[in-house]
Amino acid sequence: MSSKSSSQGLATRLVKGGTSPVFEGGRAVNPPIVRASTVLFESMDALEDARHRRNNERMFTYGARGNPTGFALEDVVAQLEGGYRTRLFPTGLAAISMVFMAFVRPGDHVLIADCVYQPLRHFVDTFLRPWGIEVTYFRADGSDLAQQMRPATKLVYVECPGSLVYEMCDLPALAEIAHRHGALLVADNTWGSGMQYRPLVLGADVSVMAATKYLGGHSDVMMGTLTTTQDAWQPVATMCDAQGVAVSPDDAYLVLRGTRTLAARLAMHERHALEVAHWLVAHPAVARVYCPALADDPGHALWKRDCTGTNGLISFEFAKADPAAAARFVDSLDLFGIGASWGGFESLATVAKVANTRTCVDWSNAGPIVRLHIGLEDPRDLIDDLSQAFARIGDGL
Known part of the structure; x- marks a missing residue:
């Protein structure tokens, strides 16, 4: 303790002490959790320089513009996705919403795949359409996309594989169609997690993920990610800064920790899911198992070409059953939790009401x-x- 600090009052020492700990030795395996709203600078010149540069460079200038723990996670996700840069959001849906706020304006037309995450349809009805943005849905496999394109189409949004029943689409072909008409291609890559599927490498301009799922991996944190090519980056960065989008450094740390075991966990999810899927295929009460990794799935050839694996998601259709049988089946399970999310270490089951989302x-x-x-x-x-x-x-089947 310096002689100056020893002469200061106790209240002053409590405020100023311990803010820059000094230690000898090595470094931690993971980056520290940096909790900060206020960021201090050595001089006004340094502060002004950071403010001048932060619109084009990633700078630690204020908590609402990100923090070092979040920056570390952004780098990991950008590498995982094969993209230029990444921004973090409080939820996956918040990341999806940012896509449209960054790239679409009233009077524009948007094309959205029929198989997308159902809350996106709610966003369309409650935000996009009331604000003068026209939306058309196209088939999950993209077979009618070219016919749906218009001069006003600014963005094509896909989810591959699709929600609930995992339809595959030919993403490079859809990218070519979109780009030929001057539109961006955006992909929800939550299923693929950057490990099994990489939309940006296949031609998409933007990839969004719910890091709540496999990246976090432990069902205890909410987060979304948005990663772009270099050409598509600036509108996202500008809109995020305008809206003060940021995530908690504690949440960023949890997701960052989850990424360390992502490859190992996904390998287990895949192995276990395929064992269960093959058992279900052979069960007399099952009409069909939905999983693109299965050889008889309609999207298997595209899955084999574009994906490097599968995950823990499978759905199955009863061969014959009354509509209430699915709920009774789920209620009868002991090891499966009943829940709408997925991607954690635990098994889950829910009724998939596909007809309501197509x-x-x-x-x-x-x-x-x-x-x-x-x-x-x-x-x-x-x-x-x-x-x-x-x-x-029993007899309900």
């Missing part, structure tokens, strides 16, 4: 569909649980 293809004649997320439990135990659930609903 407008281009009629799913009303499909049997009841259950979506499973296969976690890290022993797959033999999960199969036993599924087997007893089939048996318990």
